[in-house]
């Protein structure tokens with residue numbers, strides 16, 4: 001067999017390739033005065049031991065070989081290791097503190113332009129880290145931080161700290177993102193998760209499970225550190241990518257400055273019309289639609305409170321905590337009997353009994369399970385345990401002349417765009433029965449409303465806390481287009497735009513902002529819901545009266561179903577966001593509607 005320096009060719013290749021990725025480890029233990037451009041004379045003992053086991057040679061042979069090969073190795077680029085070589089690190093390297101992955105700051109020089117230091121930084125600290133990678137699973141690594149003594153800046157792999165201010169390198173997204181004290185995630189893995197979230201509605205916890213089962217490369221025996229369970233770490237890590245204060249900041253920024261796409265325009269959603277007199281006008285309608293989806297909210301009667309719940313086991317916010325002690329029957333203000341949700345009125349006690357009996361009924365449970373728990377069992381995105389749900393359907397009670405109550409229920413009218421009168425407690429049904437309502441469980445915010453361009457770019461999103469009332473839609477639209485960069489729309493297309501138009505005409509001073517906005521109703525709704533006898537609609541909202549919106553074939557030029565289509569996609573996240581409290585809920589939804597632009601080829 002041909003031998004080089006006493007090694008077979010495969011041994012020689014392994015020896016040099018392993019050393020090529022260990023150059024930083026070799027350098028780290030050398031005195032700072034030594035130049036980094038020349039190979040040091042000696043190898044640290046841990047590396048000698050590692051090479052002897054990995055290559056299968058005596059320990060005494062390693063320094064001899066190093067002497068012969070060091071200049072070649074030093075000139076090599078770090079090798080991209082294959083599975084067998086990674087296995088060598090796993091078997092013989094990890095226990096000696098050696099890893100094939102080193103996370104370095106982008107430069108060995110001080111990046112502070114005001115700093116006088118010209119030579120490489122030598123003041124260095126190494127920390128052990130766990131890296132979640134896409135193709136190599138969970139990897140142990142060393143994260144290096146370099147310090148500049150002149151200007152007192154510390155450089156980490158993805159950011160630097162000066163005067164306790166952390167600044168991320170903004171030139172490009174680093175290959176590895178620092179997400180926890182000792183955890184990094186490969187950016188490629190984050191991209192995979194983002195794509196799965198967008199295209200396949202995969203939650204963070206489900207993605208972690210997939211990672212753990214299929215990608216982490218972990219078996220019981222070879223975990224890099226015993227306390228690392230990749231699943232849990234990734235879940236926590238993914239949540240830390242953007243921490244809560246940052247979510248809050250981002251949410252506030254969107255309220256103040258609008259969505260990033262608020263000034264968006266493209267050939268699909270903007271049309272230049274030429275009138276007969278030669279005048280050119282840009283037409284870019286905005287399309288709105290509501291979606292029944294919400295987060296737990298304060299259930300104070302009337303629904304006017306938007307203060308977040310302290311956690312989602314609570315039914316009321318801190319301001320309205322006293323309502324926990326009030327009888328659940330909406331019109332009753334008596335104090336509850338301990339351990340129940342009703343006062344001592346026998347009718348109210350009976351109502352509570354019937355409510356829970358209905359909740360236990362098999363069909364309700366099956367329905368509830370199917371709708372919410374199957375897709376995301378024990379969802380780790382939940383911020384607390386869910387309780388019995390209110391608002392999935394409408395429940396009320398009827399009391400006859402003899403004082404007997406009977407529970408009744410119907411489907412929730414959902415987002416219908418008009419302000420339904422809440423069931424009136426004192427109203428009498430045709431049979432003379434008295435109607436009563438009560439609230440035993442948590443209440444959810446009513447719906448989500450989006451403003452979309454016809455190309456699919458979402459320019460606004462808001463939670464309708466209590467109802468998708470027309471006035472709420474108007475208010476939301478006006479706010480969304482009152483930020484810097486926004487152009488006020490000429491057309492607001494909405495399924496019940498006629499109600500919005502009527503509202504504006506009835507209260508011209510309140511809605512003066514909408515004076516020059518036109519409200520065509522969606523064609524489908526015009527033909528099917530509004531009817532030719534609806535004179536107001538005919539006069540004001542008939543889409544055929546707006547030639548700017550019609551193509552040469554007399555059909556709708558813009559895709560006015562886009563808001564509904566977008567909501568079908570957004571509705572897929574219901575089971576992921578349903579137990580989130582408002583800060584996280586808003587953050588995730590705003591990020592989601594910001595991302596899918598490319599899905600619409602815009």
Ligand SMILES: [Zn+2]
Pocket residue numbers: 110111112115116117148149150151152153
């Ligand atoms: Zn410096």
Ligand SMILES: [Zn+2]
Pocket residue numbers: 264265266267268269270453454455456457602
């Ligand atoms: Zn567009």
Ligand SMILES: [Zn+2]
Pocket residue numbers: 298299300305306307316317318319320
């Ligand atoms: Zn409240």
Ligand SMILES: [Zn+2]
Pocket residue numbers: 327328329332333334342343344345348
């Ligand atoms: Zn009562």
Ligand SMILES: [Zn+2]
Pocket residue numbers: 496498499521530534537541
């Ligand atoms: Zn109408």
